[in-house]
Amino acid sequence: MEFLFAIMIGTLYGCSLYLLLRRSIVKLAIGLILLGNGANLLIFSAGGLVRGRPPLVPEDATSVPVPYADPLPQALILTAIVISFGVLVFAVALIYRTYRALATDDLDDLTATDRLGEVPEAAHQPVVPVGVSAPNPQDGR
Amino acid sequence: MGLLVTLPLLLSLAFSLTLFAVRRRRTASHVLAIIGASALLASAIALLFVVAREGLQVVALGKWPAPYGIVLVADLFSAAMVLVCALVSWATIVYATAWIDPERERTGFYPLVFALLLGVNGAFLTGDLFNLYVWFEVMLMASFVLLVLGAERGQVEGGIKYVSLNLLASAFFLSATGILYGISGTLNFADLSRVLSGTDPRILDLVAVLFGIAFGIKAGVFPLFFWLPASYHTPPVPVSALFAGLLTKVGVYALVRVFTLLFVHNPGWTHTLLLGCAALTMLTGVFGALAQHDVRRILSFHIVSQIGYMIFGLALLTPLGLASSVFYLIHHIVVKTNLFLIGGLIERAFGTGSLDRLGGIFRERAWLGLLFLIPAFSLAGIPPLSGFTAKLLVIRAGLATHSYLATAIAVVVGLFTLLSMLKIWNEAFWKAPPEGGHADTASVQYNARLVLPTIVLAAVTLYLGIAGEMLLGLSMKAAEQLLDPAGYRAAVLGTVNPVAIAGG
Numbered sequence: 001m002e003f004l005f006a007i008m009i010g011t012l013y014g015c016s017l018y019l020l021l022r023r024s025i026v027k028l029a030i031g032l033i034l035l036g037n038g039a040n041l042l043i044f045s046a047g048g049l050v051r052g053r054p055p056l057v058p059e060d061a062t063s064v065p066v067p068y069a070d071p072l073p074q075a076l077i078l079t080a081i082v083i084s085f086g087v088l089v090f091a092v093a094l095i096y097r098t099y100r101a102l103a104t105d106d107l108d109d110l111t112a113t114d115r116l117g118e119v120p121e122a123a124h125q126p127v128v129p130v131g132v133s134a135p136n137p138q139d140g141r
Numbered sequence: 142m143g144l145l146v147t148l149p150l151l152l153s154l155a156f157s158l159t160l161f162a163v164r165r166r167r168t169a170s171h172v173l174a175i176i177g178a179s180a181l182l183a184s185a186i187a188l189l190f191v192v193a194r195e196g197l198q199v200v201a202l203g204k205w206p207a208p209y210g211i212v213l214v215a216d217l218f219s220a221a222m223v224l225v226c227a228l229v230s231w232a233t234i235v236y237a238t239a240w241i242d243p244e245r246e247r248t249g250f251y252p253l254v255f256a257l258l259l260g261v262n263g264a265f266l267t268g269d270l271f272n273l274y275v276w277f278e279v280m281l282m283a284s285f286v287l288l289v290l291g292a293e294r295g296q297v298e299g300g301i302k303y304v305s306l307n308l309l310a311s312a313f314f315l316s317a318t319g320i321l322y323g324i325s326g327t328l329n330f331a332d333l334s335r336v337l338s339g340t341d342p343r344i345l346d347l348v349a350v351l352f353g354i355a356f357g358i359k360a361g362v363f364p365l366f367f368w369l370p371a372s373y374h375t376p377p378v379p380v381s382a383l384f385a386g387l388l389t390k391v392g393v394y395a396l397v398r399v400f401t402l403l404f405v406h407n408p409g410w411t412h413t414l415l416l417g418c419a420a421l422t423m424l425t426g427v428f429g430a431l432a433q434h435d436v437r438r439i440l441s442f443h444i445v446s447q448i449g450y451m452i453f454g455l456a457l458l459t460p461l462g463l464a465s466s467v468f469y470l471i472h473h474i475v476v477k478t479n480l481f482l483i484g485g486l487i488e489r490a491f492g493t494g495s496l497d498r499l500g501g502i503f504r505e506r507a508w509l510g511l512l513f514l515i516p517a518f519s520l521a522g523i524p525p526l527s528g529f530t531a532k533l534l535v536i537r538a539g540l541a542t543h544s545y546l547a548t549a550i551a552v553v554v555g556l557f558t559l560l561s562m563l564k565i566w567n568e569a570f571w572k573a574p575p576e577g578g579h580a581d582t583a584s585v586q587y588n589a590r591l592v593l594p595t596i597v598l599a600a601v602t603l604y605l606g607i608a609g610e611m612l613l614g615l616s617m618k619a620a621e622q623l624l625d626p627a628g629y630r631a632a633v634l635g636t637v638n639p640v641a642i643a644g645g
Contacts, residue, residue, distance in 0.1 A: 020309070025301065032308045039315040046323025073322065076271055080315055083278045087311075090285055091304055097289070098297045110298050 005045040012038030023107045025095050032091065036084040040077045047073035143200040145191055146215045148184040149223050149262040152177065157255035164249050171238040174251040178231040181258065185220075185227035192220040193615070197622070197632035199268070207634045208332040214268035214633055217619035218467055222265045222394055225471045228601065229386040229478040230258055232594035236482055237379035239588035240489075245291050245377070253290070254383065257283035264391050268633055270318055270328045273395065277314065277359070281307050284388060287380050288372060299372030306368040310358035317351035324348070331633035334402045334626045342406045349404040349411045356399070360392030362452060363422040366445045370429060373444070374437035374494075378485030381437060385444055386478035390470055393451050397466060400455060401623045408458050416456035420547045423449030427557040436484040436494040436569065439561060440477070443520065446554060447473050450535050453551060457542050463620035465534035468612060472519070472527040472605060479516040479598035483509070486595065487569060490585045496565065501574035510570045515599040517566065519606065521559035527605035530613065 012034050019031030050069040057064050099105060156177030163169045192198055198215040201207060215223070234254060241250050260280025267273050285307075289300040322328055324344055325336040337345060358365040369389065373381055396415075404411050426446025433439045451473070454466030486509060487502065488494045503510040519526035522533075532555055539548030605612050622628065 020305075028305055032305065032312070035309070035312040036315075039312045039319065042316050043319030043322065046319045048323070070326075072328075073319070076318075076322070079271075079275065083275070084311075087278065087282060087285075087308060090282070091308065094285075094289060094297060094300055094304060097292055098301050101292075101294050101297050107301075110301060112295060112298055 001049050001051075002045055005041060005049065009038050009041050009045065012041065024105050025098065025107060026105060028107065029088070029091055029095055033084075033088060036080070036088075040080055040084075043073050043077055043080070143198070145184065145188045146198050146200045146213045146266060147202075149181060149188065149227070150213075150259060150266065152181050152184055153255050153259035153262055156180075157252045157259060160255060161249060161252035164252060165247055167243060167246060170246060170251050174234050174238065174254070177255060178227070178234040182224075182227040182231045185224040188215060189217075189220040189224045192217055193618075197629065199633050208327055208329045211272045212268040212329065212331075212633055213266045214330070214629070215266055216622045216629065217615065218397070218623055219265045219394075221467065221471060221615060221619060222390070223262055225474050226258070226261055226265070226387055226390075229474055229598070230254070230383065232482065232598050233379050233383045233386070233478060235590050236382070236485070236594045239590035240379050240485065241377060242291075248290060250287070250290060253283050253287050257287060257383070257387075259283075261387050261391055265394060268330050270321065270330060270333065272328075274311070274314055274318060277391070277395075278311065280388070280391065281311065284384065288376050288384070290380075291377070293375070295375040299375035302368045303372040306358055306365075310355050313351055313358070314355035317348050317355060320344075320351070321348050329633070330398070330402055331630045335630055335634070337403055338406065345404060345406050346410055349400075349407075350414070352399050352404070353396070353411070353414065356392045356395045357418065358392075359389065360396055360452070361389045361422075361445050361448050362392075362396075362418050363425050363445070363449070364418075366422070366426070366448075369445060370433075370438060370441040373441040374435065378437075378481060378488065382478045382481035382485070385440065385481050386474045389444060389448055390474055393448060393455075393466075393470060396452065397455050397463070397623065401458070401463065402626050402629060405458070405626070412456045412458050415452055416544060416547055419449045419452035419456050420550045421449075422446065422452060423550055423554040427554045427561065430561045431557065431564075434496045434568075436487060436496065436499075436565060437481065439565060440480050440484060443558065443561065444477060446558065447477070447520070449554070450532070450551060453547060454535055454538055457538050457544065458624075459538060459542055460617065460620045460624055461534065461541060462538040463623050464613070464616040465531065465538045467616040467619045467623075468534055469531040471612060471616075472531045472602075475598055475601050475605070476516045476519045476528065479595055479602065480513075480520065482591075482595045482598070483513050483516065486512075486587065486591060489587070489591070496568035498575055499569040500572045501570075503570040510566075512595055512599055513570070514566070515602055517562040518559075519602045521562050522555045523559070525603075525606045527602050527609065527612075529606060530609040534613075534616075 016031040016034035016038060019027045019034065047070045050067050053068045055064050055068040055071050102109065156173065160170060160173055163173060192215050200213045202211050202213065257280055260276050260283060263276030264273055264280060267276055285300065285304055288303055289296045324340055325333055327333055327336060354365065361369040373384055400411065400415065423446050426442050426449060430439045430442035430446065433442060451466045451469045454462040454469060484494055487499065491499055493499065515526065519528035522528040535551055536548055539551060
């Protein structure tokens, strides 16, 4: 089972790195999603995969019989999933804003903030006339 | 005493929520934000006093004892970081009340700043690895929104770079945490440092490098710094100043924490790698700055370069080296925030931060020039300012461990930093105003809330330089604590001091 997980996690990491290296912003986002999922599965399997042994103390014992399924990695993953979901929603909104502002999906066109010399006036123009409806950072937890 | 450790977090959270509730009322927001920042500063001072007098402060949240529950730990290093962070955020918030436009305030500028401070303070105070990840995410989420708040073109573009690279760093952090948990079965720093000494050093090398990459991206270490100069100059000045002062330093703090407490099994590999990165960080940062022609961009590249000095001290892993890192961090946070704020003063009066379109500021506003010179000279390491002591410590620590090449680089980079500061001085303050001059700049009056914070920070820089003995003593003691993992373990695992605080 661990072997299958290892293969799958490796595949996820590989695919995500490949996508991160592409020039499309959308593929970048998909790459980040896959990377997050790979990391979550890594935590899950790094704790050791145990089947059918819940971490419950039997009535006639004082401690959990080993081996038992470690509940902590699952709690960690749950937290990580919630966080990465919040962050990704923000990232997708940002990508949409960027697309609206620059009308491009190509990362190589995003050079305005790296170019030497003067900051173009356009850099200080709002993308849309109203301010961002900012998500509350507390939502990310 | 347990309350003092949690107070910076509780205050940040409480003010973040309150300010969100009143975000549509301008005056109330301003008053509350300044009160909140002052309260944070007061609690941080109290925390540092208690830690200096009574040693490590440990709080087990929800009364769960150490290896099982989450602990907050305040040693001298983290308490000092909380204090200096509270100081610069106080300055930035006062400055922001006179700078930020009503539109951004209505969308929640101040609640976001306090959410950012919540994440930063949490990262400084936590004693648990996964909890550190959560605080990092709180801080990142707030910083993402602050960075693009207002949605100017440059901001969303810088935002894409900042967000994607930081998400990558988070994924690395998470993977490394997972592997470390798989090896050790614990996430508590003190417990980890106990367990890890008996594990296979080859796996530890791998995990150490993963953490190095994760925190290296956040700290802006060569070759992982590219997001920083691409994004830091795009948001409004107070946001830039806050980011410049705090965010990368949290990365450095995390590096110092894990590479003194957890990964000291094979310094010949991990810390030599850090030393190489530090030297290259110093060099690339300072050369990048030389090529730039915009005040805030020059300063952004100098952040990268100065990060190198802090990592240099850490890489040496000697008491003097770590003391120099702590000293440098504290000095740098104050100086860099101040430089960004003063750069903002220039932009406000002259409408641009581009050196090509500036000139003759010294003739029009001599005091602004003098105000700029204090942090600029301090950054370059001119006595008697704080940067001189900081650089001297780094160089002495380097010579003491015979790392001559890296030390030579540190000296040369100091010279180039001075060159870069003189470039700003010559172009913006000294040379004749460009063709056409500045239209009606003399009529621009600064609000006192813009000037006061820069004067306060400049005074702190002067004080830390002239009376550096105190900070030096503090840094030496903090370094001693950092190099004594056994003391840390005893404080956290031995005598847990449970305080009833719900949640965690």
